[in-house]
Amino acid sequence: MAMWNPWRGCKRYSEGCKYCYIHKGDFKRKINTNDIVKTEDFYKPIEKLKKGSYKIKSGLVYLCFSSDFLIEEADLWRDECWEMIKERSDLTFLFLTKRIDRFLDCIPNDWNDGYDNVIVCCTVENQENADYKLSVFKELPIKHKCITAQPLLEKINIEKYLDDIELVVVGGESDYNARALDYDWVLDIREQCIRKNVNFEFRQCGTHFIKDGKKYTLQVHQLTKQARLADINYCK
Ligand code: SF4
Secondary structure (H helix, E strand, O other): OEEEOOEEOOOOOOHHHOOOHHHHHHHHOOOOOOOOEEOOOOOHHHOEOOOOOEOOOOEEEEEOOOOOOOOHHHHHHHHHHHHHHHHOOOEEEEEEEOOHHHHHHHOOOOOOOOOOOEEEEEEEOOHHHHHHHHHHHHOOOOOEEEEEEOOOOOOOOOHHHOOOEEEEEEEOOOOOOOOOEEHHHHHHHHHHHHHHOOEEEEEEOOOEEEEOOEEEEOOHHHHHHHHHHHOOOEOO
8 A cells, every 4th residue: 555645735625624634733843734735756656666667566545645636726736647647557546535526627538437546535524515525426437436424423324325336434533622423323324335235434433432322532542443343344
């Protein structure tokens, strides 16, 4: 698994951005997250070793995890990224976006019904933005689609949007002031996935976590561990 961040910086765009880890990290380092800038890793996928082979070997590449791949400020840079993604057809590129409604303005001319080596994860947090974003997502020409419901802020029903979805990931919010995650909401989405035979993963608990009506406060290092211990992932 490799990471490729061609640019950094982002602007809050939806409810789930409130405690964005990028904004929090930048605040500590006194960096203005609202400045979207290219990074020195811009050409990382096509960088080569002296002997001529690519530095990144085959496998999964997490794309744009210090920004949003579809952010407007990167519109002039994205075409070059698509060229690199095409050149590296031996790699699979995965990006998450809160801006799925910009997707059709961001794809290259030869996208057609999608590149085989691109996985797009549409992120949702509440019923209102799930209904809006997933009805857009449903119609888009993308070969590999996933949904990330993280941070999940309320009980949501996404069952009618699960056709053609390869994986649903659910998780809570991580912050001292985080909004609580209710385990019942997680189990409810899991049931929806099972009914539609879609893979499901409980990725992380929330800092504030409710189970059987009781509220718990967890440390950062416990968030993914406790989710794993719940052992509720579903693989079809
Ligand atoms: S879209 Fe993602 S990276 Fe950008 S502010 Fe929101 S949570 Fe942070």
